[in-house]
Amino acid sequence: MRVIGITGWSGAGKTTLIKRIIPRLIGRGLSVSTVKHAHHGFDVDHPGKDSYAHRVAGATEVLVSSPLRVALMQELRGAPEPELHALLTRLSPVDLVLVEGFKREPHPKLEVHRGVVGKPYLFPGDADIVAIASDGEVADATVAEAAITVLPLDDVQAIVDVLVDRAIPLDEAIARGRAAAAAAGAA
Incomplete structure (x- = not known):
């Protein structure tokens, strides 16, 4: 199993890009899973369902199977919310895990940037960003200095190539996360 992230500001098009990437990866014969970070509360269960009643009654875990x-x-x-490295250990084996969000977690990431969002690039402050997919020209000396790959946001094939090439093994992603958590705890 290998891991790579897709990061960027809200509205930059991360989910849209991932929806275009997954079929290409599957077309290459790769199995794919995703981990998505939600910045707000969310619910996949609803009143009236038995599983909802189990949770409301106090069950810590509810497993629904069909x-x-x-x-x-x-x-x-x-x-506390589990950190990415802990979540990755819960996945069934696949060839590639795409991580959406988790900006502050240590793993290689492709930054998705759209000028219309009006937000700055993340890469200058995140050494884990290995590539940028942008809808415009990235005119920043920091890109050249850091040797970051810059791709057109609409060149899905090139983006897929970079993701496959830059993904890291699961055990390395978990080790990075644990080391960062330990360092944060020591600070």
């Missing part, structure tokens, strides 16, 4: 899919819901009940 012939089509399996979903595990875990209530944190005041516990």
Whole structure:
């Protein structure tokens, strides 16, 4: 299993790009999973469903299984949100894991940037950004100095090539996350 992230500001087109990338990766014969960070509360369960009733009654975990899919819901009940490296250990084996969001977690990332969003580039402050996919020209001396690959946002094939090339093994991604968590705890 290998891991690489897709990062950028809200509205930059991360999800849109991932929806275009996944079929290309599958077309190469790769199995793909994703981990998506939500900055707000979300719910996949709704009132009236038995699984919802189980959670509301106090169950910490509710596992729902059907012939089509399996979903595990875990209530944190005041516990801290798991870090990326902990979440990655929960996935079933696949060839490639695409991580959307998790800007501050240490793993290689492709930054998605669209000028219309009006936000600055993330790469100058994030050494884990290995490439940029942008809808405009990236005119920044920092890019040249850092030797960051810059791709047109609409060149999905080139983006897929970079993602496959720059992904790191799962155990390395987990080790990076643990080291960062330990360093943050020591600070």
